[in-house]
Amino acid sequence: MNITRRAxxxxxxxxxxxxxxxxxxxxxxxxxDLNNLKINRDQEDLLGSLTETIIxxxxxxxxxxxxxxxxxxxxVDDCYTAEEQKTFMQGFDEFNKMAETEYKDSFDDLSxxxxxxxxxxxxxxxxxxxPLKSFYKSTKNLSILAYTTSKDYLTKIKKFSLIPGKYxxxxxxxxxxASA
Amino acid sequence: MSDTTxxxxxxxxxxxxxxxxxxxxxxxxCEKGFKTLVLERGRDVKHNIDYPTTNLNPWEFxxxxxxxxxxxxxxxxxxxxxxxxxxxxxxxxxxxxxxYVQQKPFDWIRGYQVGGKSLMWARQTQRWSDFDFEGPAxxxxxxxxxxxxxxxxxxxxxxENFVGISGNRDGLAxxxxxxxxxxxxxxxxxxxxxxxxxxxxxxxxxxYGRCAHLTQPKDVHAQQGRGQCQNRNLCQRGCPFxxxxxxxxxxxxxxxxxxNLTLQPNAVVHSIIYDDAKEKVTGxxxxxxxxxxxxxxxxxxxxxxxxxxxxxxxxxxxxxNRFENGLGNDHNLMGKYVAFHxxxxxxxxxxxxxxxxxxxxxxxxxxxxxxxxxVLKQETDFLRGYAAGFGAGRSQKSAEGFGSSLKxxxxxxxxxxxxxxxxxMGETIPKESNYVNLDPGRxxxxxxxxxxxxxxxxxxxxxxxxxxxxxxxxxFIKAGFKNIQANDSKKAPGLDIHEMGGVRMGxxxxxxxxxxxxxxxxxxxxxxxxxxxxxxxxTQNPSLTYMALTARAVDYAVKxxxxxxxx
Numbered sequence: 001m002n003i004t005r006r007a008x009x010x011x012x013x014x015x016x017x018x019x020x021x022x023x024x025x026x027x028x029x030x031x032x033d034l035n036n037l038k039i040n041r042d043q044e045d046l047l048g049s050l051t052e053t054i055i056x057x058x059x060x061x062x063x064x065x066x067x068x069x070x071x072x073x074x075x076v077d078d079c080y081t082a083e084e085q086k087t088f089m090q091g092f093d094e095f096n097k098m099a100e101t102e103y104k105d106s107f108d109d110l111s112x113x114x115x116x117x118x119x120x121x122x123x124x125x126x127x128x129x130x131p132l133k134s135f136y137k138s139t140k141n142l143s144i145l146a147y148t149t150s151k152d153y154l155t156k157i158k159k160f161s162l163i164p165g166k167y168x169x170x171x172x173x174x175x176x177x178a179s180a
Numbered sequence: 181m182s183d184t185t186x187x188x189x190x191x192x193x194x195x196x197x198x199x200x201x202x203x204x205x206x207x208x209x210c211e212k213g214f215k216t217l218v219l220e221r222g223r224d225v226k227h228n229i230d231y232p233t234t235n236l237n238p239w240e241f242x243x244x245x246x247x248x249x250x251x252x253x254x255x256x257x258x259x260x261x262x263x264x265x266x267x268x269x270x271x272x273x274x275x276x277x278x279x280y281v282q283q284k285p286f287d288w289i290r291g292y293q294v295g296g297k298s299l300m301w302a303r304q305t306q307r308w309s310d311f312d313f314e315g316p317a318x319x320x321x322x323x324x325x326x327x328x329x330x331x332x333x334x335x336x337x338x339x340e341n342f343v344g345i346s347g348n349r350d351g352l353a354x355x356x357x358x359x360x361x362x363x364x365x366x367x368x369x370x371x372x373x374x375x376x377x378x379x380x381x382x383x384x385x386x387x388y389g390r391c392a393h394l395t396q397p398k399d400v401h402a403q404q405g406r407g408q409c410q411n412r413n414l415c416q417r418g419c420p421f422x423x424x425x426x427x428x429x430x431x432x433x434x435x436x437x438x439x440n441l442t443l444q445p446n447a448v449v450h451s452i453i454y455d456d457a458k459e460k461v462t463g464x465x466x467x468x469x470x471x472x473x474x475x476x477x478x479x480x481x482x483x484x485x486x487x488x489x490x491x492x493x494x495x496x497x498x499x500x501n502r503f504e505n506g507l508g509n510d511h512n513l514m515g516k517y518v519a520f521h522x523x524x525x526x527x528x529x530x531x532x533x534x535x536x537x538x539x540x541x542x543x544x545x546x547x548x549x550x551x552x553x554x555v556l557k558q559e560t561d562f563l564r565g566y567a568a569g570f571g572a573g574r575s576q577k578s579a580e581g582f583g584s585s586l587k588x589x590x591x592x593x594x595x596x597x598x599x600x601x602x603x604x605m606g607e608t609i610p611k612e613s614n615y616v617n618l619d620p621g622r623x624x625x626x627x628x629x630x631x632x633x634x635x636x637x638x639x640x641x642x643x644x645x646x647x648x649x650x651x652x653x654x655x656f657i658k659a660g661f662k663n664i665q666a667n668d669s670k671k672a673p674g675l676d677i678h679e680m681g682g683v684r685m686g687x688x689x690x691x692x693x694x695x696x697x698x699x700x701x702x703x704x705x706x707x708x709x710x711x712x713x714x715x716x717x718x719t720q721n722p723s724l725t726y727m728a729l730t731a732r733a734v735d736y737a738v739k740x741x742x743x744x745x746x747x
Binding site for chain 2: 123144166
């Protein structure tokens with residue numbers, strides 16, 4: 001109960017902050033500035049839905065709240081080669097088409113069960129094109145990276161410390177404090 | 181030139197380079213009361229002040245410490261270096277800034293700044309033994325070292341006490357003990373492997389990897405303003421505690437405190453000035469890295485610590501009527517007999533045992549296996565041998581799937597199996613065909629000739645890679661490790677960052693360039709005490725030996741200067 005209320009307040013604050021930062025959000029234009037990828041607002045939101053399906057909000061923040069989709073776009077934009085970016089965009093396109101042709105709707109608007117079914121198929125990889133497999137794998141890995149290196153995760157879930165102070169070579173697993 | 185500017189350009193000693201060995205030369209001269217000019221070709225990096233990333237958390241790096249495609253594309257060489265990441269890339273030379281010619285593939289890893297590579301080094305510090313110093317004479321390559329272990333042992337102690345070396349007294353003839361601060365422990369699996377090797381072999385040992393970390397600082401370290409290593413394992417960013425040794429945290433501020441140090445960054449040394457009329461070296465010619473203006477500086481004694489291959493470059497570029505082929509280079513030996521460490525192969529494995537154990541905290545070192553091949557006598561079809569790094573660790577169990585199941589795996593404390601890994605550090609044989617020289621035409625932005633590098637592996641190295649893989653695999657099998665995988669990266673020389681030689685020490689002026697005091701046979705007031713001086717490479721990480729040789733050479737130079745015999 002407490003956690004839910006905290007989450008609700010936190011979400012409210014984030015929405016308020018977002019509204020303050022982005023008072024005149026241009027329709028159609030992505031909220032992130034990219035140098036190489038051509039992404040519109042719809043695609044950005046779609047990627048947000050996908051990353052949120054991969055790492056959903058539970059009692060802890062989900063992918064969207066930590067902007068894993070924007071991090072994914074930034075990493076692909078900055079760290080992928082032109083060839084890898086091309087594959088990513090091609091796979092992204094095929095991802096949209098898969099939702100639209102096989103589930104008759106945009107991925108955003110699919111039911112939770114449909115989203116799960118679609119991702120199960122992508123995980124399995126049977127009869128999935130290479131670019132789509134690669135797009136899914138990239139998005140998943142980068143979402144995991146975004147989550148596991150986020151401040152929330154490293155400070156609240158794991159007890160990350162910049163200054164461990166010591167090394168212990170043989171501790172019993174059950175006594176290990178979660179650390180990253 | 182007026183007398184006043186001349187006077188301001190006259191020093192007792194000039195040290196070229198501020199890295200691992202240059203920092204030591206500066207400290208020793210300044211402590212002995214010598215007005216010392218240190219010339220550093222790169223920018224100034226002040227301890228703590230100029231470590232911009234040192235306190236950043238993982239989430240504060242835009243790319244979570246990865247390189248952008250643009251950086252990788254622009255830097256095919258330096259991007260291969262394990263430490264060239266978002267958190268430390270500002271301490272490495274970018275490919276385009278300082279070109280060189282790879283006549284054969286060679287990844288030249290450089291750090292042009294005050295502190296040089298001592299900021300980002302791997303901090304492993306082992307003494308040589310007589311098995312190493314006697315190598316060339318016993319096995320018939322290069323020339324005999326003009327020194328033996330007893331010549332350098334007190335100087336090892338001298339620098340170890342100041343630097344602070346964490347280690348165990350292992351009592352091994354092949355790797356003499358030093359002045360040690362306490363070790364950090366080996367973990368459960370490393371201790372197990374140590375036991376397996378002790379049980380199965382009489383001549384192989386797994387020990388704690390001795391390293392330049394203050395595990396229990398003493399007064400001399402507190403006086404340097406350095407504190408205890410906090411096991412951050414982020415050393416390449418520069419350590420705010422001074423927990424590991426660097427010129428920046430230790431020798432350079434120590435030298436400055438004497439009031440005798442003049443540090444001049446952005447000073448590219450063009451050449452050492454040999455005065456044909458006076459028949460001696462009088463100073464150095466410097467090009468300002470920014471204005472490109474040329475200035476001469478003068479001193480009674482010059483220490484060359486520019487970093488092994490750059491020392492070769494600037495000595496070869498020091499031309500006079502007397503020395504047409506480079507300073508002190510009458511027999512055209514300079515630049516030849518370059519060698520390095522063979523780091524090509526790794527062997528990894530895993531174990532399903534010890535699942536109830538884990539580690540906590542960070543550790544700036546791992547375990548180490550000193551050389552065991554061909555030590556007492558020649559026993560294989562290749563010369564010399566290799567040391568090996570060894571480490572074990574486990575990380576979070578890899579997560580699968582997606583959704584709340586994936587998320588709870590990411591948030592759980594479940595650990596994957598223990599992985600073990602080892603890498604070889606092989607001695608390579610210096611030979612005439614591995615050389616550097618000056619490109620006859622091409623020059624860099626400061627008018628310095630580009631360095632041609634022509635260094636390659638040979639048959640001996642190939643056999644050594646094979647033997648390392650076989651022996652490490654055998655040892656892993658004896659330990660019951662599973663999924664043993666060997667890899668020969670075939671990487672080019674250079675990435676070991678242990679290039680040595682070209683201005684070797686020796687007994688005879690006809691077959692070497694430096695005598696047993698690191699003093700040029702033919703220019704008595706010039707000393708070379710960085711990696712360029714090395715007659716052979718042994719298997720040890722070399723920095724500790726450079727530091728000891730430097731302190732020893734300054735001591736000698738100062739005694740000779742006082743006697744008036746350093747001409």
